[in-house]
Every structure is written in structure tokens, then in C-alpha cells.
Amino acid sequence: MGRYDLKPDYIFESSWEVCNKVGGIYTVLSTRAKTLQDMMKDRIIFIGPDFGGDVQDCYFEEDPNLMAGWREAAASENLNVRIGRWRVPGSPVTVLVDFKPYYPQKNDIYTWLWEHYQVDSLHAYGDYDEASMFSYAAGLVVESFYNHNLGADDRVVYHGNEWMTGLGLLYVNNKLPQVATLFTTHATSIGRSIAGNMKPLYDYLFAYNGDQMAGELNMQSKHSIEKQTAWHVDCFTTVSDITANECKELLDKQVDVVLPNGFDNSFVPAPAVFARKRKKARKRMLDVASALLGERLGDDTLIVSTSGRYEFRNKGVDVYIEAMNRLLRDKVLHKKVVAFIEVPGWVGEPRRDLQERLASGKDYDTPLEVPLVTHWLHEMSHDCVLDTLKYYDMHNRQEDNVKVIFLPCYLDGNDGILNMSYYDIVLGNDLCIYPSYYEPWGYTPLEAIAFKVPCITTDLSGFGLWANSIKGGYSELIDGVKVIHRTDYNYSEVADNIKETVADFSNFTDSQVKKARANADALSKKALWSEFIKYYFEAYAIALEKAERRVAGLK
Template identity: 30%
Template structure:
């Protein structure tokens, strides 16, 4: 960029901005986090009217919305016009930080005959054919139709001297770009792809995805994977938009080859980093949440055997179940090597590795729930004994003539002694602790379970590395943990996310915001950003595994060394590292990263199409 454009990028242009996404008020994936967390910065910096536009498909969202008077601004007036025409439209304030205004359009309320007409026009005007019975694509097409109608009304209401910028996220929101350009509407368009549809499929199925990237023919590959409509929409939106942007340099390379256009702007993802906690407070958060994880670990493992919790570290990985893309395969290989290394050294350190992802399951395994319940029974029994002994010991200490500690067993009633013995006897087992906490659907085909069995990571008593595969997201209603995901993250010691395909990667960033060290890779947008913007990131608890130009075996060795090195740190060194992580988290605050969106809007206004 020139010096002049850099200066301009520091200020939002005076414009009416509408940001369109399938994940506005509709949590599906990571884009929801982008949209929601960015809202305060957008509301603060917008130099003119600003709103978000999304699908009205989640009726449960009403609790998070405060309906607004339609006459308050041009967005509300346009929404009111569509409502008078018979469409299901809601204009409201989204009750999240920043309180952005949202227009929600219900694609499910549009008549079927309209769908057929819209599909025909999509094929006739833009050469995009659609399958007859794909429910999601039908929703996307009708949502695009409603968004275009919304912009038709908005253009009539906005002063021609006050430009409109329409910012579309991903193929599910981008269809209106095509008609806006065809009809030469006075709207500047930006299309942001967070991950190409074709790239995600190719990365899973092509062993040398990045090496072969320049040679893929998108039409042939899209047909092979059955995503012709999605890919055609994505390519068309990328080609037609005034500005193409993406979230990382990693994905920018993908765009050049699969969308045949180099993004003009990279817009990294951020979070609202609330750095108001004193250092001792977030350290206390780690200790308190670690105690809750201790309780789960004791229930899960100690019925079979025990280990020293003071010398136990908790590692975890989480996210969408994509065995190769998320680096689960590399993580399991490195865990096997770490296990062998610690066993050979006769180390007294224990590692419990949590795999937290979402898989289809029938139920939590009864033996896991039973062990948890028995653990609670033991706790209640010991608490009762403690209360009884304490009361009687206090009385005895006041009446006895010597100052020796009496035999505490005499203070326990036979009932509690018997109950204590029976409870422990019923709880203990010689079986290994289960690797997976739930009964999975198609368990025999689960790649994580297959890999754990192949690498013999089966929770044997002499294995320093233990594994807990939890195929459901963690929240406060979970009967196994009873804590939310953020609390779980704070209680762990290290997050491990060595992804092979990760356009950005929010999980290590969430660790950073919680003051927890993490591992990422140079093939993730987050890892790539770290390498280019932070010197010696290891000092700040940010470890980047090289995967782009390295073999799987080499990367597995590097990950093993990183985990081993982390284990060899003293408690004081780990505390200092958590401080460093938290201190540098502000780099990724939206207050600092919103400048990239400003750059995109300035560039859109300069583009004359």
C-alpha cells in the first residue's frame, strides 16, 4: 500500500455499511465468533449507518434480540417495506457487546414457487445450476434472494451522495453480489472467504494438497466432491466483488489458485480481549478450574489406578472433527512418541490429553457415569466422617489430660466405617480406564479411536500419557465436567492445534486470551500471523509447528519435542509463561485488528466499477 492509502485505512469511509453473513445470530462455526466479537469495534468505528444482515432460521435467538422501531433508520425502513410485502423480517438490536442492529430474513417462509423462479434466474443469468433437493442450498438461495430485495429497498432510501458498502462473508451469503453487479446497482461489494469450499475437501483427501495447489482444476474437483453449486457460487462471488478479502496469507494462496483471484486485503480474526484481570486473578482462575478437572480425572482414572495430581499436566485439543485437517493424526503420533520417551526415562510426570470434538453418539457410557456417581458417594461419605471426627476430636481435646493426638478411628461409628469400605470396594476395578467417554455411532470407523488403538494409547497403568476422548462439546450442563468450555481451557496447561488445513484457527487464540500456552502450525492463519508479527513466539507460550515444507514424520518429532520441553519446565517457569501469554494477547484485540477492515472499505470506495 502507498503511504496515502495507509493513512486512509486508519479511518472508516463515510458510508452506509451492511455486513451480511449466514452466521449473524445463527451459530454454525467460527464465522459466528468473528461476527459477534467484532461487533463492538464495527459499531464504534463505523462512519455512518451500520447493520448486520442474517437468516432468521433460529427462533431461539429471540431471547437475545430487542425489536426496534422500523422508522429509526434506513435499515428499519427497508425491513418494514419487505414486511409489508409479506416477507418474514425482523429488525432488532442484538443484545451482545456493542449492541449492533440486525436485519433477519426468513428463507423458510418464502413460497416454493418462488424458489423455482429464483433457481431458474440463477441458472439463466449466472450459469449456476442447483440440485433439486439440497435443503441447505435451497435455504442459501432464498436467503440471497431476500437480501437482494432488501438492498433494492435500501438503495431507494439512501441519499445517492451517501455510498453503500455491502460486505458478504462466505458463499452462503454472497449470492446478491452477482445481481448487484449485473444490474449495476450503486453498491460497493466486498466478499470475504474464510475458507474455500474446495480447499477444505481437497486438504482432507489430497496428501500433497499444498504442493499440488497450483495444478488443481476447480471445475473437475468440485464435480468429484459433489460441491459444484457451492464452488460455482464461491468462484463467481470472488470474481464479481469489488474487493476480495480473506483471513490469512495461507488462505490467500488458496484463493489465487482455486478462486483465480488474489485477495486485495487480508483481514485477520480477533477477539475482545478483556485484560482487566490482575495477574494473580487469572492465575487463581487456572488453579480453581484445574481442581474441577482433577475431580473428573480422579473419577475416570483412580478407580483403576492412581497417579500424583501435583505432577500431572493437562493437554487438550478441540474443534470440528476433521481428523487430518485439525492435526489429530499428528497429535496422536506425537503423543505415542512422548509416551515412549517418558516411559523410557521412568518419568514420574503424567500427561492427560483431552480430545474434545463433536461426534454422533448414542449416550454417555454407563460405566463413566457410574464412576462419577461413585466418586460423589465417596466424597459425601468422607465428608460425613470428617464432620463426625472433627466434632468428637474437638470435644476430646478439651477433656483429655495429655496433649497426644488420640486414635481417630475410635471417633468413627461402625456404620460409616462399613459404608466407607463398601463404597471403595464397589468403586475399584482392575479394568483400564476407558479411552472414550461416550458410545459412538459407527465406532468401528472412528479415525481417532482407530489411531489410539493402533498407537496403543489405551490408558495402561504404566503409560505416562493418558487419553480422554470426549466426543461432545463441554458446557456447564455436562454431567462429566460441570463447567463451561472457557473454564475448562483455563484449567488446562497446554492447547495443541497443529492443523494441516486451518484458514485461521480460533482455538489457540482463545487459549491466548485465557492466558494458556498453545501449539499451532505454520499452515494455520493464526500460526502464520504469529511467525510474521511476533519475534521468538516460544517465549510467550506460542509454539508453531512447521508443516508447510516438512514431512509428517519431521513435524511429529518437532511436536513431541515441544510437548516434552513444556513438561520439563518448572512450575515457576510455567506461571511466568502464562503471564507472558496473557500480556501479549492484546495483539489480537479487535481494537488493533479492525484497521484491516477499514482498509477493505477504503479500497472498495476507491474501486470504480
């Protein structure tokens, strides 16, 4: 039995997505920050990459008075840091570190990594170098802060997220054995690659050799750092049972703890303003659709959407379009449906013709050219979404009851068309659809139900499995979440199931809609960070106990 009474005095947590909004890990950390800050009171310190510039400073507020003594010490060690607070609920202390100065030392760092941990960096390409130099710099931040401010009586945890933090975790493991290390893989790099390369992941998971597949898919370096980090840290974790199995098979390492992703409902508008914000979001979405399509869409239009990273197969964007195509051919659909695809593509610029229509405030009875997309893309003829819509002959014709609109940009409030943030938009939906094939957890459905929007997901997502566990069987839409069974090979069944679920939902009575929304809200409350944070403290205790035993062995 482990000593679960062990609690950290300080927690350092690093990620490429600290003050850098890229994907779901930003949401994990930024929504969890308040819960940890309430418990740790400025003894939780986030470490992120420093890019400088106005975009990052939307998320970060520098404070020249914070840690002034250590700031000088860091500067004397040629460690370039900015210290301040993350602009999220809880306002946790955050250190942004400049990693560019370490590029000239790259080869020496990789040699050290090979000699101590047999990490193969020879096959590195793309973002491997960038992530590794950041990770190394983050490790130096922990080392410097510890040496100047902490001591043997302090229980310290260093928590890294994803393979991008592996090098720093191994550095701290080597240089500061008294610091407990914790590693969370949110998705194995090789598992995501297998799925993204159209290979069947689940039926053959038991048979795949992770090292062999890394060679086949040119993923040796990322897989190597991830695997060695998993093996050498004090506590190895992931976010769901489905990914825990992936780690066991592909990294040959059992996780110590599963850390499900929670949510902080301070992001959700208070009841007094919720209805007004929902009405505003619906109006904006329908105004954009009406201007693009050249027809006035009434408030009884069913607004559905999918969102997330542009992983066409993994996130189920392909089967979402397939389902909308089948719904379009359904002759018994009694409502108009506008289906948004909110995934950031290679966006060029917002459409001027659409901006002009929206600015005019007029109604139009003719569609714009290419009434499928809100922003021009750099490669219009090589885009998976647009290509698939064209293949299915889906062109948002006037007589079509189902219209599909591609929003290929980050919804940060400044996209030039919607000009509202994702959280301000999501509550305007009637139904959200996330039919993922590869989804270690699934933040988008959790966010949807937190904003009282029922959603559809699959049992290949960690969140879908969790929803089923709460129900004690397959969760249905009236429960707030419809969980569809998905395998490597039942794509057509999934598309049909989505189509039927949307058609059924379009016929829900007001009381049924109200019940589904209330159940979605209630389910989201079971996934608050206040409910899930206990798993983190279990992981911290495991790591701290292992570090204590290691230090005792060194004496």
C-alpha cells in the same frame, strides 16, 4: 492509489453463523462486533438465518421497538424478520431472516443466477440449497432496508462471509449498484475439499485447476458460487496470506486485502477473577478425568488439549493422537499428562455412569468401561478418534502416564458432563495443541494465548505464519507459541516435534512457565481487533470507491 478517506455510513454483514454457533466464523464476527459497534453506533447491522427456538435465542434478544417502521415495511413485502441484538459484547443490531419461504422459488432464483452470473447450481446437494435461500433472503433484507431508510447520500457496504452468502452479494450487486459489496472467503471450498480428501494441497497448488478439481470432487456448485462472487464483488478478501495464495491458484483471483482475524479480550476474565476461574476449570477437568479413569489425578497433572471442528486430518487431530501415543511410550516423562480432544462428533448422550460418579463426589480406583470418552456416540465403532486410539492400543490403562479423553460435544455449558463453556474451560489448560494441516487462520491458538495458555501450531496456519512474522523467525514455546514446520509429507516429524515439545514443557521450571504464559498474553494483545480493524476499513474504502465509480458510470 485508492481513496482511503472513504468511510461507510452503514455496514450490513451477513453470515450463516450470525447468532448460530457453528465454527470459527462465529468467533470472528462475535468478537469483532464490539469494535465495529463502538465505531459505528448501531450502523453496523448483522444478518443471520432465523431457525427460531430456544437454542438460537440464547444468542439473540428480540427488541420489538427496534426499527419498528422498517419492520412493518418488511412484513408488507412478505419478508419475515426478527430484529434485535446479538448477545455478545457490543450488543450489535441483528436481523434474523426466515429463508424457508423462498424454497418454492428456488429454480427461478438459480435460473436468474445462471443468466446473470453463470453460476452452476445444477450439481447442488446437501447444504447448498439451504445456504442459497438464506443468502437470497439476506440480499432482500439489504434491499428492503436500503429502499426504506437510506438514500444516495449514504455510503453503504454489504459484507458477506463464505460461499454461503454469495448469492445475496450477487443479488445486491445487480439490484443495488450503489451499495458496495465485500466478500470474505475464510477458506476456499475446493481447497478444504482437496485437503480433506487426503490429496497433497500445498506442493501441487500451482498445478491444480480449481474448476477441474471441483468436478472431480463433486463440488461444482459451491465452487461456482464462490468463484463468481469473488470475481464480481467490489472487494474480495481472505484471512491470511496462505489462503490468499489458495484463492489466486484455485479461484484464479487475487484478493484485494487480507483481513487477519483478531480477538476481543473482553471475553477474558479480569485479573481479579482469572486465577479463581482457572483453578475452577482445572478442578472440573481433573474431576471428570479422575471419575472416568478411576484414579485420583493431582493438580500437578499436565492438562493439554486440542479443539475445533471434527476435520480429522485438516485440524491435525490425527497427528495429535500420534504425538500422544509417542509421548505415552516415552520413558523419561516425569509428569502425568491428560490430553483432551474437544471436537464435536455424532454425540448421543452424556454417560450416565460418569454423571453418577461425578455426582457422588467419591474417589474411585477402577476405570469405567471405555475410559476414553465422556459421551456415548451414535456410531461408536465408526469414529475416527476412537478407531485411532484402538489402533494404537491406547486404552488409558492405570499404568499409562498419558491419558487421552475424547469430549465429543460442543462446550456450551450444558453438555451434561463438564457443564462449563469453552471459554471457561480453555483457561484451565497448561498447553494447547493445534497441529493443523489446513487452517486458513486458526482461531483456537489465538483464543488459547488470549487466555494465557501457551500453544503449539504449524506454519500451515495463517495464525502460525503471523506469529512467526512477529518473532522474525520460528516462534518457540517460551515465546508463547511454538510454530512447527509442516508440509504435505512430514507427518512423522510433526508428531515427534509435538511429543518433544510437550515433554520439554513438562520439565519447565515455574519461572519458565510463567514467562511462556506472559509472552502468550503479550502476543495476543498484538492480535486484538483494535489492531486489525484498520484492514477492514481499507477494504470498505476499496469497495466504496469502486461502487462510486460504477454509479458515476451509470449516470
